């Protein structure tokens with residue numbers, strides 16, 4: 001495959017690029033290396049990708065239309081995996097317009113590029129946050145995602161709608177992946193595992209929202225990558241005319257999957273496993289629920305299992321120590 005990975009210096013984009021390169025595929029990575037979190041961490045990830053002869057990197061903004069047009073006309077990508085985005089629920093209340101730029105204008109450029117260059121399959125990151133006010137658990141792809149509670153979620157849902165229109169109009173095969181709280185080595189400094197690990201090691205209190213009454217379907221990065229790679233190879237086909245349409249099934253070559261661990265873990269247990277891995281107790285500051293956040297996420301992954309034969313399965317007991325090992329090594333603590 002000749003793959004464009006957007007957000008290649010990001011957490012998931014880095015791991016995916018490394019896996020594809022190790023399998024011998026050609027990868028072009030792009031990233032604008034913005035300072036939403038440490039650009040040095042992004043550079044450190046890139047430093048591990050640069051030695052691969054089948055890797056090239058372009059420092060560019062996905063929302064820059066002429067640059068994106070040039071990228072697509074200078075390459076013949078067979079697959080595109082769109083992982084670049086302004087991520088994070090909470091920051092979308094602070095800086096909403098950055099989400100419009102990266103996640104909507106940027107994604108529009110991806111769709112146009114794919115449409116005009118005969119890409120075989122566009123796989124793109126959606127998010128569990130699209131379930132918003134949905135209370136039915138586990139969250140299934142057939143459930144309503146019409147009530148987002150953050151602009152971040154609204155942009156991710158918009159990506160699914162935009163993708164469907166291109167799948168329908170231009171027969172561009174597209175697959176959306178609703179990721180559920182991804183964690184692991186090289187993880188994001190704005191996410192709970194990183195924030196908690198740093199604070200506990202520094203002897204500072206950790207902020208726990210909704211007075212600890214939170215559940216997350218934590219998904220280990222290696223499981224995510226195996227899922228993404230499998231999904232890349234399963235190009236969605238249109239359902240026959242007359243088939244009842246569902247959010248994941250259309251007469252256009254379009255689908256969406258949940259990719260989670262199928263297990264809603266209470267935040268308290270997550271913290272206990274982290275304390276064990278660090279050999280140190282956390283001091284907890286309980287805080288009210290944050291605007292834009294949801295109490296629980298829990299993925300029904302039946303559709304993913306049926307189509308790709310894959311079930312993410314890494315437990316917190318296995319995954320959290322892997323993160324801690326990396327954290328100590330990277331920060332030399």
Ligand SMILES: NC(=O)c1ccc[n+]([C@@H]2O[C@H](COP(=O)([O-])OP(=O)(O)OC[C@H]3O[C@@H](n4cnc5c(N)ncnc54)[C@H](O)[C@@H]3O)[C@@H](O)[C@H]2O)c1
Pocket residue numbers: 006007008009010011012013030031032033034042060061062063082083084085086087088101102106125126127128178179180181182183188
């Ligand atoms: N990590 C998770 O738990 C999680 C959960 C749900 C969805 N997602 C989605 O998965 C994708 C990857 O997430 P991640 O955790 O790797 O995030 P990340 O922030 O580590 O990676 C995103 C990368 O995209 C780059 N980027 C942002 N805007 C850009 C632009 N306009 N042009 C070019 N590059 C740009 C950033 O510099 C960053 O390196 C994102 O779309 C995110 O919304 C992640």
